[in-house]
């Protein structure tokens with residue numbers, strides 16, 4: 001790694017951290033959030049749900065395995081900025097094609113290496129996530145602070161359309177796996193691994209833009225409909241909520257992940273709210289409220305659904321229940337409709353970097369589709 005110059009990170013409450021430039025030079029703004037994953041940095045960087053966020057890694061040494069062209073979750077790095085304690089000086093993995101520093105430079109992502117990532121994380125945990133900037137060009141923290149305070153907040157941000165595909169595309173099952181089902185997947189910021197997990201199970205997946213309406217979705221006559229993860233505040237996602245309501249009205253099997261869980265919450269007339277510092281990492285325990293089984297899950301969310309945890313409740317689509325609860329803070333981590341073939345989870349069963357405890361949820365979606373009356377010929 002080449003020698004790097006100074007960089008500063010300024011939080012909206014005025015706290016300043018001094019470090020060294022990492023990745024591209026320049027200035028960047030976003031919501032500072034922390035991720036506790038020890039692995040999967042490449043998947044994190046390329047997860048569209050991190051759009052407009054400056055991600056602080058709590059694992060102290062990042063970049064050891066470099067970057068390859070197989071693991072990205074999308075076509076680019078989406079994080080607005082990247083904060084690590086110590087970037088790896090040596091890349092050591094047979095799959096590596098570039099160093100992480102090179103990749104961040106190539107993609108113009110401004111980062112900073114700080115000794116104080118622990119202090120920064122504790123600050124965000126105690127005060128809540130907040131707007132921030134990283135700069136290698138501004139030496140006056142107060143001038144940068146002024147610009148941080150002019151940035152839009154994440155609450156109220158409508159971002160899915162900024163990361164979604166413009167055109168529909170298809171993901172086919174791998175060779176030798178027959179296509180038994182056709183799934184319409186609404187891309188609100190979809191991670192590449194999600195259609196793959198469905199395709200591996202015999203689904204042909206048509207990925208649709210975030211603007212897809214119920215009519216666009218049902219025009220495909222899909223066996224099932226999927227709503228993806230994605231960035232921004234679910235309270236702004238009126239279009240996807242309306243599209244999902246139409247799918248529920250049509251009685252099509254439905255599955256949602258992360259943003260998709262929040263959209264289902266809203267479709268059921270539940271509220272959503274911003275968590276103080278969110279859940280981002282690969283070791284988040286959730287309990288399945290029916291089986292009592294605990295899964296360790298991958299998560300990335302800053303908002304959550306507000307629903308009664310202990311009892312089924314009435315919705316415009318019949319009764320529903322909370323299917324999963326986060327064990328760290330009792331946040332809603334999943335919803336299940338009791339009178340329609342629909343469910344969603346706030347965590348990531350597809351998690352490419354693991355863990356895979358919850359991968360069976362894709363089988364549960366396939367089972368829902370199998371249980372439907374045979375569709376017309378496609």
Ligand SMILES: N[C@@H](CCC(=O)O)C(=O)O
Nearest residue numbers: 049229230258259302303
């Ligand atoms: N943007 C939403 C959903 C995140 C996601 O789908 O990854 C949140 O932060 O809670």
